[in-house]
Amino acid sequence: MTEFIEVRTTIEGHEKAAELAHGILRSGLATSIDLTEVAQPAAPHDRTTWQLTLITTEQQAPALELHIRDVDRHAPISRQPVSEDIDAYPDWLINDQP
16 A cells, blocks of 8 residues: 655745646646645735645655755755545545534
């Protein structure tokens, strides 16, 4: 069974974050990409920070991290194993709880 890894990074600037996400998608380095704006009320509009949450395989994680470093060598990168069964149905879908 393939081990899945969640990789997170933050990138400054909308265009740079979108370009990174698009490059990762085109290269097939992640099975899931979530791009979320990080709230920073005092930051100027053109200095918005974006968090990318990516799901990849254990084998592809090093290549994904290199791809992120190619775009921003100072970007923080964290990784952790996905601890839930991604093929299972969510609890709210299979339980009769409100």
